[in-house]
Amino acid sequence: MSERSVGIVGTNFHTIKGDFLLEGGQTLKDIRVAYETYGNLNKDKSNAILVCHALTGDAHAAGRHSPDDRKPGWWEDLIGPGKALDTDRYFVICSNVLGGCMGTTGPASLNPDTGKPYGITFPVITIGDMVNVQKKLIDHLGIKVLFAVVGGSMGGMQTLQWTVAYPDIVRKAVVIASTAVSSPQQIAFNEVGRNAIVSDPDWNEGDYYSDKAPIHGLATARMIAHITYLSDDSMHEKFGRELQQGENFKFDMSNDFQVESYLKYQGETFTERFDANSYLYVTKAVDYFDLSKNGSLAEGLKDIQAKILLISITSDWLYPPYQSKKVVEALLFNDHDVSYREIESSYGHDAFLLESGHINYVVHNFLTHTYVGDVMTEEVATIREGVSIETAAQVMFEEGLTHLPVVNEKGCLAGIVTSWDISKAVALKSCNLDDIMTKEVLVAMPDEPIVAGAKRMERHSISALPVVDEKKRLVGIIDSEDINRLIG
Numbered sequence: 091m092s093e094r095s096v097g098i099v100g101t102n103f104h105t106i107k108g109d110f111l112l113e114g115g116q117t118l119k120d121i122r123v124a125y126e127t128y129g130n131l132n133k134d135k136s137n138a139i140l141v142c143h144a145l146t147g148d149a150h151a152a153g154r155h156s157p158d159d160r161k162p163g164w165w166e167d168l169i170g171p172g173k174a175l176d177t178d179r180y181f182v183i184c185s186n187v188l189g190g191c192m193g194t195t196g197p198a199s200l201n202p203d204t205g206k207p208y209g210i211t212f213p214v215i216t217i218g219d220m221v222n223v224q225k226k227l228i229d230h231l232g233i234k235v236l237f238a239v240v241g242g243s244m245g246g247m248q249t250l251q252w253t254v255a256y257p258d259i260v261r262k263a264v265v266i267a268s269t270a271v272s273s274p275q276q277i278a279f280n281e282v283g284r285n286a287i288v289s290d291p292d293w294n295e296g297d298y299y300s301d302k303a304p305i306h307g308l309a310t311a312r313m314i315a316h317i318t319y320l321s322d323d324s325m326h327e328k329f330g331r332e333l334q335q336g337e338n339f340k341f342d343m344s345n346d347f348q349v350e351s352y353l354k355y356q357g358e359t360f361t362e363r364f365d366a367n368s369y370l371y372v373t374k375a376v377d378y379f380d381l382s383k384n385g386s387l388a389e390g391l392k393d394i395q396a397k398i399l400l401i402s403i404t405s406d407w408l409y410p411p412y413q414s415k416k417v418v419e420a421l422l423f424n425d426h427d428v429s430y431r432e433i434e435s436s437y438g439h440d441a442f443l444l445e446s447g448h449i450n451y452v453v454h455n456f457l458t459h460t461y462v463g464d465v466m467t468e469e470v471a472t473i474r475e476g477v478s479i480e481t482a483a484q485v486m487f488e489e490g491l492t493h494l495p496v497v498n499e500k501g502c503l504a505g506i507v508t509s510w511d512i513s514k515a516v517a518l519k520s521c522n523l524d525d526i527m528t529k530e531v532l533v534a535m536p537d538e539p540i541v542a543g544a545k546r547m548e549r550h551s552i553s554a555l556p557v558v559d560e561k562k563r564l565v566g567i568i569d570s571e572d573i574n575r576l577i578g
């Protein structure tokens with residue numbers, strides 16, 4: 091296995107106990123979430139990146155489950171040591187979506203009330219529900235801030251949804267080959283796929299788990315969808331009019347052309363890994379996706395706080411660049427921090443899985459151009475000026491801190507006490523906080539590059555910098571151990 095892989099990984103499960111309210115008004119009980127993590131969560135829990143998968147993806151985004159696995163996780167090219175989602179720096183999380191069939195609760199799961207698979211009684215879910223489930227997972231992992239959320243296609247929708255639903259949690263967002271509003275054409279293709287499934291007699295109103303699955307309908311749905319993931323150019327390049335066998339037409343109904351054989355293979359292999367009912371539900375969730383509010387996308391995206399990078403693919407006719415540009419315009423209308431890159435590629439929509447060199451480069455740059463405000467810990471324990479040394483020591487002990495900012499009544503930084511200062515106070519038998527705290531405190535500003543903050547800490551041999559705004563109000567703190575991990 092390559093040294094740049096996360097290696098052998100496993101899938102974890104978390105159950106969200108009790109009733110979970112869905113956007114459609116129904117509830118689901120005891121939702122199980124399948125997830126994988128790569129890399130290590132830092133002390134401040136400030137280096138977590140959530141990866142959201144596309145329509146038919148899963149939690150297994152990188153590495154291999156066993157050394158014999160034929161293929162690694164679906165985004166192996168982007169996740170791993172030294173890659174854009176660098177597992178030496180970040181703690182990467184990927185979970186299977188609600189309604190999926192790869193470990194998270196979906197229509198194939200057993201309904202705890204009946205002991206039978208939900209099938210078509212599974213409630214209709216939305217991208218918002220998928221994200222709310224991910225939020226519960228993040229809470230379970232004790233993560234309060236996401237350094238970034240990243241995703242392509244339906245993963246990009248979840249990413250945007252995160253920035254809208256949880257604006258104060260997401261610092262950065264990367265949205266690839268996606269949209270903020272599903273278009274009529276996207277809905278139309280999904281409906282053709284669903285129609286193929288429900289027209290298969292084996293579908294049996296969604297109740298097929300103890301019998302034959304509707305694999306013909308599902309395979310047809312995938313074949314149609316797969317055409318939309320390619321482009322006219324990529325099909326010319328990949329297959330042209332080449333024949334699968336021999337040099338002459340067979341003049342029968344078998345698969346003469348390579349492209350036919352390819353699509354058939356794609357359809358068939360898909361049925362081995364995907365559940366037909368799940369396909370109905372996740373495509374429905376995609377269709378309902380619309381982040382505009384009162385008919386205005388700018389209004390819908392108004393409260394976003396994250397810095398957003400949008401990437402589109404020139405040859406993607408399923409999620410064409412114009413859809414990403416609409417998001418950019420709506421964000422710019424609100425003066426939000428947004429960057430946009432259009433990747434020149436003939437691969438079509440699936441370029442987000444294939445153009446790894448270009449996407450690695452663009453995403454790496456976006457993630458590493460980090461500012462103090464992107465990674466600082468906002469919830470800082472402080473003490474007020476004039477309290478006793480004993481109180482300071484107690485707070486530091488209880489909170490497990492080595493640095494404790496001292497603030498005045500306006501929340502402005504007045505000084506800092508370190509564990510060294512406390513030892514000094516004991517040695518010198520001093521009782522006055524004012525005598526031992528540092529008053530000329532080195533600080534960082536939220537909008538300065540993190541590298542500048544890290545250099546200041548290194549130059550002065552200090553391990554934490556309070557972060558203050560232009561009025562010297564304390565807004566956070568950065569810690570050298572965590573920062574060094576992030577800047578590599």
Ligand SMILES: CC(=O)SCCNC(=O)CCNC(=O)[C@H](O)C(C)(C)COP(=O)(O)OP(=O)(O)OC[C@H]1O[C@@H](n2cnc3c(N)ncnc32)[C@H](O)[C@@H]1OP(=O)(O)O
Nearest residue numbers: 143144145146147148164319348349351352355440443444
């Ligand atoms: C986030 C997510 O999207 S997760 C899900 C990602 N995975 C998928 O969507 C699975 C569907 N596949 C795809 O979308 C694409 O195949 C990609 C993007 C994953 C990979 O694309 P490429 O590297 O260009 O592979 P390509 O599409 O050429 O080949 C795929 C398969 O078709 C087979 N194939 C190629 N030509 C033919 C042919 N003429 N006849 C039959 N089979 C063929 C290949 O042997 C290969 O088989 P394998 O998957 O068992 O190894």
Ligand SMILES: N[C@@H](CCO)C(=O)O
Nearest residue numbers: 144145146147243244
């Ligand atoms: N190949 C992707 C395409 C949808 O974005 C998938 O199957 O999830």
